[in-house]
Amino acid sequence: MxxxxxxxxxxxxxxxxxxxxxxxxxxxxxxxxxxxxxxxxxxxxxxxxxxxxxxxxxxxxxxxxxxxxxxxxLMGQEEAEDFVSGIIKAVSDDTRVLPGGYVYLSDLLGRPDVLRQTGRLLTTQYADKEIDAVMTAATKGIPLAQAVANELNVPFVIVRDDAKVTEGSMISVNYLTGSSKRVEKMALSKRSLRSGARVLIVDDFMKAGGTVQGMQTLVREFGGEVVGTAVFAEGRSNVRLIEDYTSLLHIDTSLDGAEAIKVSDGNYLERIYKK
Amino acid sequence: MxxxxxxxxxxxxxxxxxxxxxxxxxxxxxxxxxxxxxxxxxxxxxxxxxxxxxxxxxxxxxxxxxxxxxxxxLMGQEEAEDFVSGIIKAVSDDTRVLPGGYVYLSDLLGRPDVLRQTGRLLTTQYADKEIDAVMTAATKGIPLAQAVANELNVPFVIVRDDAKVTEGSMISVNYLTGSSKRVEKMALSKRSLRSGARVLIVDDFMKAGGTVQGMQTLVREFGGEVVGTAVFAEGRSNVRLIEDYTSLLHIDTSLDGAEAIKVSDGNYLERIYKK
Structure with missing residues (x-):
């Protein structure tokens, strides 16, 4: 008919x-x-x-x-700025600051509307790039990786800090945490990434970038190529192991004085919209 | 204009x-x-x-x-049967069986198309029900919870087996694993669920149902109400702690003889389509 x-x-x-x-x-x-x-x-x-x-x-x-x-x-610049300023407003809340200067973001990273928009915004940068997979580190990066993978229509893979019985053979790498210089381990199931895969790394929060650097090592260990790195928020850090990344927010909780948290735009305007 | x-x-x-x-x-x-x-x-x-x-x-x-x-x-019955039979075919693969009878499903649970369709299928049962949040247990349930939450347009919350520095105050419960009768702990950030919330529990794999039972306890501990439980796959188990659940697949790897894995429909046809 x-x-x-x-x-x-x-x-x-x-x-x-x-x-x-x-x-x-x-x-x-x-x-x-x-x-x-x-x-x-x-x-x-x-x-x-x-x-x-x-x-x-x-x-x-x-x-x-x-x-x-x-x-x-795609997300146009105006919609992106509206969206990010809404997030900045939501995160600029003293009660989100936890002992140690950590920030509670789990509510936002569990909201479908926030995730859908973040996915569309972060993929805008890669409109003309070929990407085969999104990679993230368990646990808090998973919702973002899924949101980005959903817009890119490619699978996402989850790197873990331990070998799970449900993952089969895994390839692991050691990496140095940026802040405390501890040596940690991360692993990915052998069958989850093919050789030559073009990978976008996504995570919720980046300080020095140790975890991201670990994931980059892991991608190369699989014979793959890192296309880019995108994070929801970056924190203040004296060390920065990663230079090539896109962030939506910049969050600072290591402040003197009355303010407990200061949230501003990350580098997304410059990185995605060349502003 | x-x-x-x-x-x-x-x-x-x-x-x-x-x-x-x-x-x-x-x-x-x-x-x-x-x-x-x-x-x-x-x-x-x-x-x-x-x-x-x-x-x-x-x-x-x-x-x-x-x-x-x-x-x-919504997903109609015909589309649902097509989708699930495709998944059954993909899972019916001896190389997915891991030591201990575990099954590798991470590739499927990282595919946006599979997740989108699973989300739409599992929410069909709750078309006329009010749901305020989806709950799952880290790590492997997260993509499914997000997919279901996306169709329901409600937040999802992630239960963990340890207290993370980024979660703030948490409420924890002890639960008994169904198979080995060990006492385990699970915890959820205090601020993630409001009292009275109607919760749909989602997980990737259920055997005896100890984890699901733990999550039910946790929902009640928050003063909430369990609306239902949906899992991607159920395995064979001598004990079944949970009777009221919906599953897409039934996976059996504890087989004698030549077959390493046997995959069939879960109870979704009866539960969702009253067939």
Whole structure:
């Protein structure tokens, strides 16, 4: 049964949102809706126009037999600034500061709306890059890795500090924590990453960057390549082992005086929007 | 600027997908598109028709000043059976069996497409139930909890076996593992769950159900209510501490003979589709 344009647009929007960064052939849609490819092209022009206006994504069409349509989720700078300033406001709360200067962020990192937007924002930087997998370290980086992987439509892998019976053979590396200079161990299941994989490293919080550096070592140990590093928040640190990273927030709790916590923009504007 | 119907449909579909189980007022859309509410109602009728045809969701409209539109993601039985049989095929692989009869599932639980569909399938059972939070136990349940929470549009909370410096004050309970009858401890940050919260418990794998039982105790300790329990896979167990749960898969690795692993449907058909 031939399907009307209005219905096609609803279904097509839904389908593309669930298949980001994936080439979908026009034939696929033509058969799904029993409609000529020329009509599908017109439909896609409408979807593209809406995404462009809202700044929430890009739709590229590739002509030819091997061609199709490719949807990339994006976040425009204005939406990003609104989102991050909302997060800064939420984190700027003295009661979040825990003994040792740690910051309670688990509520935010458990909110689907925050995670969805963080995922879309952090992947914007890699719109034109090929990425095969997202890597994070257990436990608190997992929700962010999943959110980013969801927008990139690639798997995510979880690095652990111990060998679990459910992970099979693992490859482990030692790394130096940046702050206390302790030697720690992290491990990843052997079957979780193929040789040559292009990996985006994601974590919740970075101070000196020891954990991130450990993950970089691990990626190389698997014969892979680090495409980039993105963190939700960076803290103040005298040592910085990692220079090439993107952060949404900068959080400082090692303050003298009355303020217990000071939260500001991370480097995302410069890194993602070249501002 | 008034926006055309075609464009409204694309944007509306996108918006509703990102705001499931949330009452959106018709005024919101009327203002967003500078369009009469009667036109918005017609748009929504189209969206509803497409979701109904595809079986991917339900759109309810509530009249009156306090009314609006409410989108519930759903998975129809046919799509669910297709999805689960694909998973069964993927898991039915001798090389997944690890020493001790454990099963490697981390690849599947790190795939966005699998997680998205699992989330939509598992929440279908709770379409008419109010849920305030999803709870899981670190580490392997986290991706599933996030996927389910994403469809329910509620936060998820992570129970841990140790107190982390980033969690603040925690409430802990002891629980008995079902298989080995060891006494273990699990803890949840005090500020992560409010009293009276209706909680859906989600986990990756359940054998006797000791961990799930521990989480139930923890929910009650917070003054909350357990709405249900959903697991990706259940294993064979001589003891079963939990009777009220939904599982997608049943995995058996404690087999005599040539087969190393036997995977079949869990109880989801009966539990979700009353088959």
């Amino acid at each position: 031939k399907i009307r344009r209005a219905d096609r647009l609803v279904d097509m929007t839904h389908y593309l949102l669930e298949h980001p960064r994936e080439l979908v052939s026009l034939n696929f849609f033509a058969e799904r809706y029993e409609t000529a490819k020329s009509s599908i092209s017109e439909d896609l022009a409408i979807v593209r126009r809406v995404y462009k206006t809202r700044g929430t994504g890009d739709l590229k069409t590739y002509p030819g037999a091997a061609g199709g349509v490719y949807y990339t989720p | 008034k926006i055309r119907r075609a464009d409204r449909l694309v944007d509306m579909t996108h918006y509703l997908l990102e705001h499931p189980r949330e009452l959106v007022s018709l005024n919101f859309f009327a203002e967003r598109y500078e369009t009469a509410k009667s036109s918005i109602s017609e748009d929504l009728a189209i969206v509803r028709r497409v979701y109904k045809t595809r079986g991917t969701g339900d759109l309810k409209t509530y009249p009156g000043a306090a009314g609006g539109v409410y989108y519930t993601p």
